[in-house]
Amino acid sequence: MQNYLKRGFTLIETLIVVAIVLVLAGMAVPTFKDSIADAEVASVKQELQRVRTAIDYYGFQHQGQLPGWDGITWSEIALRSQLMMATDSAGNWANIGTSGYPFGPYLTEGFPANPFNQLDTVLITTDSASFPAPDDSTGWVFFTSLRLLRANTAALSPAGDPVCER
Secondary structure, eight states, rough: OOOOOOOSOOOOHHHHHHHHHHHHHHHHHHHHHHHHHHHHHHHHHHHHHHHHHHHHHHHHHHTOTTTTOOOOSHHHHHHHHHHHHOOOOOOOOEOTTTTTTTBOOOOOOOOOTTTTTTOOOEEEOOGGGOOOOOOSSSSSSETTTTEEEOOOOOBOOTTTBBBGGG
C-alpha cells in the first residue's frame, strides 16, 4: 500500500502570508494617499498659472486694466466674459469673430474648477482685508487690489502648507 502525502498549505503558513500582505498594504496606502493629494496640489498650481497668465495677457492688451471691470463695477460675469469671449480695447465683450472685437479669448476651454471643491465660481474682492480666510464657498478668489487670483480652499498640502497661498 502506498502512502500518499497531502499537498497544500497549512493554516499557519496561510496566516503568515496574509499577515505579510496586510503589513505591506498598510505601508503602501499612505503613500498612495499622499500621491493623490500631491496631484491635487499640482492641479491647483497648473490651473492658477493658466488663469493668471490669461489675466496678465488681458491686462497687457487692455492698457493695464484687469478683467472683471465692466466700466461701472467689478463682477464675475464681466471677468468670465472678458476672459472667454472676444473683447475690444475698452473691455466690452462679444461673440468670438465679431467685427471690432479683436482681442481674446484668453481662456479657450472655459473657467477651470478648483480641484479641491469642484467649484468654478469666482469671488471678486477689491480689498484683501475684506476676505478673512478661505472657506470653500467659491472655487477662486480674485483680489483686484493685489492683481492676484487664489484658490478658495481651506485644504492643506501634504506638507501642511495652505493650498490657497499658491
